[in-house]
Amino acid sequence: MSQEELIAVRKSQKQDLFESPDFYAIDDLLEEEHKLVRSSLRDFVKKEISPSIEGWAQNNHFPSEIVKKFGEVGAFGPTVPEEYGGGGLDYISYGLIMQEIERGDSGMRSTASVQGSLVMYPIYKYGTEEQKRKFLPALANGDMLGCFGLTEPDHGSNPGGMVTNFKDKGDHYLLNGAKMWISNAPEADIAVVWAKNEEGRIHGLIVERGMEGFSTPTTHGKWSLRASCTGELVFDNVKVPKENLLPGRSGLGAPLSCLDSARYGIAWGALGAAMDCYDSAKRYALERKQFGKPIGSFQLVQKKLAEMLTEITKGQLVNWRLGKLMNEGKATTAQISLAKRNNVEVALNIAREARQIHGGMGITGEYPIMRHMANLESVVTYEGTHDIHLLILGMDITGIPAFE
């Protein structure tokens, strides 16, 4: 096989020709290991996600086999220490993993970030040694899928108002209530559930599939995140063994700390989706001809591309710096809010602009644009809405909470 043929084979195996923009040579700020993490996940996405994602999303199908594959590549809980089956990597690596997966699809990234930041993280941070040994390795290698229950039908932006509760019955806890908009719920083996005790204090409980009175109805009819599964968690007098309580921390701060970690991943992930839209728009603008020349020759298309690249570059710098602060344990909730809020908005705007550059083609599954755009409409309000993150920043600036 000649080199040309080899290249052709590589291209045909990987129709996905994505390359990430690096206008400010931010790669020079990364360690070699970070670049290897990124290239591995990029290859993984090109092999395991890109060839099928349009079909999964169009058919509203969650590919449950992806869970094991994510486990094998190490996308679950990469910052959890190796002794519990994690990768032992730093937060820049974690961010790059989320960037690359969401570059493929926000729903796929949701599956991975829920497992890592919202299930493995609280068990690792607040769980007993027995809980860590029992659950973390299986979650890390994808033998087990988890979900996180905080949001309720009547309590979204105000999680502290939750009504899900548990009572101490001597040898077990009795759990009642319901959670809503829970990623991974229909397929999950375990749920980390936040509920109030008899004194009204919030605690985390590990609820396992098969416990009597525990069900996970699927949420149907989504126009967004169609390749990931979403559902409810319903607890009807569920007897939860006492050893399933997370003893390390209680109060609203416990679930919110998990959200910090997940929102950090979203800041990177959303930028991945933005890069995919930009990359596709750039190629399309150079290929598509109108008036006898590529549409990229026209000033209004160049303006769109230039603004996309500007916002991506700024977002990359925000992510890199925030990653450094996370590594040093210095990142604040408000700093994470800034990054999550900004980067998701940037991504959503880029998806919309990219859609216009693609014209009619942009609404089809031939290109990833419309799928990213619809996905990002969820990402902009989940894990803290766009507005709530603004108010978190407002509170940080003035010291006055505007949401109470």
Place this chain on the structure above:
Amino acid sequence: MNILVCITHVPDTTSRISFTDNNTKFDTSGVQFIIGPYDDYALARAVELKEANGGEVTVLNVGPADTEPTIRKALAIGADKAIRVNAEPVDSFYVAQQIAAVIKNGNYDLILMGRESIDFNGGMVHGMVGELLNLPAFSPVMKLEIEGDTAKMSREIEGGKEFIEAKLPFIAGCQEPIAEWKIPNMRGIMSARKKPLEVIEPTDSVKNTEVSSYELPPAKGDVKMISKDNVEELVKLLKEEAKVL
């Protein structure tokens, strides 16, 4: 079983190629480097053989220090240790002499490499190493199974396929579908940090070649599409315009 896998550090297949210094040097700025795709197949098969039969995989690269990220990737994929011969890989014979010296000092049951590199595409190193060490060399090996001290291989030859049995040790230049490329996982990347990478100085070897200049292939010309029913037009164009008939 101890397997040595020789890897090249080459520009990614999508790189834009240009030259500097009066067209005498390859311009590496902005170029992503990868493990040679054929070497990557050899490495993947070596890791599979190790997983099935036990033993150790050593990767070898002849190159300066900037090839180390590529070597680390090979370690992340599953090689156990690495050797870098600290020298510019000037030509096939020079590289073959360096590889042969490493093999002499080691105890390898099997030496795998790609059928050719994808930068200079010489495709000669496996044969030269075999000659230098008086070991059999086979290429392009597309299937490789080991049973005890014997290997069963298949190889593409003109007009057909050849099935070979050979006693270890030997040298094989590999190509697909010998194995599927492996993507390093996060645990592999972490463990690659701690795996040994030994740097050795080159042995005195002959350098037979010197590059006087490089040039890019001519740009692709325009394509004329002719309807499949219009053979006459095709013949006419081949005669009158392309002047190849």
